[in-house]
Amino acid sequence: MKKIFLAAAINLIIAGTSLPQNEPMFLNNEKIVEVNMKERNPLTPINEVCPIEGKKIDHKIPYLIFGNKIIGFCCPGCDNAFLKNPKLYEEKLNKKEK
Numbered sequence: 001m002k003k004i005f006l007a008a009a010i011n012l013i014i015a016g017t018s019l020p021q022n023e024p025m026f027l028n029n030e031k032i033v034e035v036n037m038k039e040r041n042p043l044t045p046i047n048e049v050c051p052i053e054g055k056k057i058d059h060k061i062p063y064l065i066f067g068n069k070i071i072g073f074c075c076p077g078c079d080n081a082f083l084k085n086p087k088l089y090e091e092k093l094n095k096k097e098k
């Protein structure tokens with residue numbers, strides 16, 4: 001009886017490791033919350049106003065990911081300015097959020 005159980009356990013382990021890596025794995029106690037498409041889109045910047053020039057951001061300008069934030073800019077060049085002194089501009093972003 002013990003042997004059968006052990007064989008089953010080994011089979012489970014093998015089956016578990018052969019799952020494709022990109023398949024999401026959910027724990028039994030994990031809550032699944034429905035979100036709308038906008039919230040689901042990982043490429044939505046946290047800001048609506050450029051931290052450099054204070055103008056509305058242009059979504060054609062590539063976003064930057066700084067820390068775990070996605071930041072948008074109003075024109076090319078502002079992203080470079082941000083990269084030169086990200087901490088300063090990040091503070092500006094944080095102030096505007098409040």
Ligand SMILES: [Zn+2]
Nearest residue numbers: 053074075078
């Ligand atoms: Zn700009």
